[in-house]
Amino acid sequence: MLAPPVLYLAAFVAYPFFYGVYLSLESRPVGRPGVFVGLRNFALDLSDPVFWQVARNTFTYTIVATLLKAAGGLALALVMNQQFRLKNAVRASLLLPFIVPTVLSTVAWMWIFDPTFSVINWVLVHAARLHAVPSWLGNPSLAMASIIFVNTWRGLPFYAITLLAGLQTIPPDLYEAAAIDGAGPRQRFSYVTFPLLRPVLIIVTMFSVIFTFSDFQLVYVLTGGGPANATHLFATYAFNIAMGGGQLGLGASVALAMFPALLLLIMGLTLYLRKE
Numbered sequence: 559m560l561a562p563p564v565l566y567l568a569a570f571v572a573y574p575f576f577y578g579v580y581l582s583l584e585s586r587p588v589g590r591p592g593v594f595v596g597l598r599n600f601a602l603d604l605s606d607p608v609f610w611q612v613a614r615n616t617f618t619y620t621i622v623a624t625l626l627k628a629a630g631g632l633a634l635a636l637v638m639n640q641q642f643r644l645k646n647a648v649r650a651s652l653l654l655p656f657i658v659p660t661v662l663s664t665v666a667w668m669w670i671f672d673p674t675f676s677v678i679n680w681v682l683v684h685a686a687r688l689h690a691v692p693s694w695l696g697n698p699s700l701a702m703a704s705i706i707f708v709n710t711w712r713g714l715p716f717y718a719i720t721l722l723a724g725l726q727t728i729p730p731d732l733y734e735a736a737a738i739d740g741a742g743p744r745q746r747f748s749y750v751t752f753p754l755l756r757p758v759l760i761i762v763t764m765f766s767v768i769f770t771f772s773d774f775q776l777v778y779v780l781t782g783g784g785p786a787n788a789t790h791l792f793a794t795y796a797f798n799i800a801m802g803g804g805q806l807g808l809g810a811s812v813a814l815a816m817f818p819a820l821l822l823l824i825m826g827l828t829l830y831l832r833k834e
Contacts, residue, residue, distance in 0.1 A: 581810035588804040599811035608787055609812065612795045616816075619706060619791060620770045626710040627766055628759065631717020636751075638718065639725045649719075656715035664779040667708045671695050671780075698788030701781050705789055709776055713769070717762055724758035725751070764827045771820050792816045 582599055584592035603609045638649055655663065670677050671694035679691040694704045728751065736746045774793040777783065783790035783798060790798070792815060800809025 578810045578814060581807050582814050584807045586805070586807040588806060592807065595807070599808050600815075602808065603811055603815060608790075608795075609815075611787055612790045612792060612812075613815070615702065615787075615789060616771060616791045617819075618702065619709070619773070619789075620767060623706045623709045623713065623770050624763060624766050626706070627713045627717045628763060630710065630714050631721055631762075632755075632759070634714060634718035635721035635725055636747075638722050649722075652718060653715050655712050660712070660775040661779055663712065664708065664776050667704075668695075668780055671704055695781055696785055698785055701785060701789050705777055705780055708780065709770060709773065712776070713766060717766065720762045721755065721758060724755050728754050760827055760830065764824060767823055767827070768820065771823075772816060 581592070583594060583596060585595045585599070586592035634652065638645070638652070642648075669675060673679070673691070673693050673696065676691070676694065678694070682688045682691050692700055695701050732750050732754075733746055736750050741749065772793050773791060774797065777789055777791055777794050778797070781789040783794045787795075792812060796809045796813035798809075799812060800806050803809070
């Protein structure tokens with residue numbers, strides 16, 4: 559019974575990971591045999607200012623997007639938990655950003671942010687009467703804000719549906735007892751809803767951090783890491799070095815730099831969850 563999942567993990571998780579570790583210890587240009595260099599690739603990473611810019615980008619992207627998804631997803635879950643007409647249709651439509659393939663939805667957003675054909679810029683020109691419209695993907699600050707917005711838009715359904723499932727496990731008797739004791743909506747949320755929903759929120763945050771920290775498709779399609787490395791994350795920067803620059807060993811060392819940071823973050827969330 560355990561053989562199929564063990565073989566799957568060995569083939570698609572363990573082997574790529576350990577092969578990546580092996581590559582990171584070599585100087586391996588594409589088409590040439592590798593030469594063992596030990597930790598030199600990691601030393602090159604640590605001395606590269608672009609690497610530290612990528613690290614800042616990755617943490618900024620992950621933290622801001624996760625906080626926005628958590629707040630927005632919780633708000634949507636609370637709304638979806640109410641009784642209103644067409645509730646099932648609204649819940650189904652809520653899943654659309656999550657089930658549409660990432661590349662397809664990102665290409666649509668690329669057109670939305672396009673400096674010439676942008677719907678947003680058209681509205682700003684004709685409704686707000688602006689003469690100078692922003693370059694959403696050409697300005698470093700706006701480019702980072704844009705990819706965070708798209709990631710938040712795409713990840714909100716995952717948060718909302720998961721938290722909605724958690725909300726529906728809370729016994730209604732607790733709300734009735736709190737209302738009898740004179741608790742208002744804010745007190746019921748603070749002392750009933752949020753404490754009981756916190757374990758679910760931590761788990762969904764853990765998954766969101768993993769997916770966001772290692773995001774590749776959205777950033778690669780939307781900006782390719784530009785402008786001037788302003789939106790490069792560890793995943794896109796590692797791909798750019800390994801595939802674009804032909805330095806497989808150096809690219810593998812950048813990719814492995816994600817592992818300790820992500821491991822510490824997940825361990826912290828896990829310990830907090832056990833404590834709760």
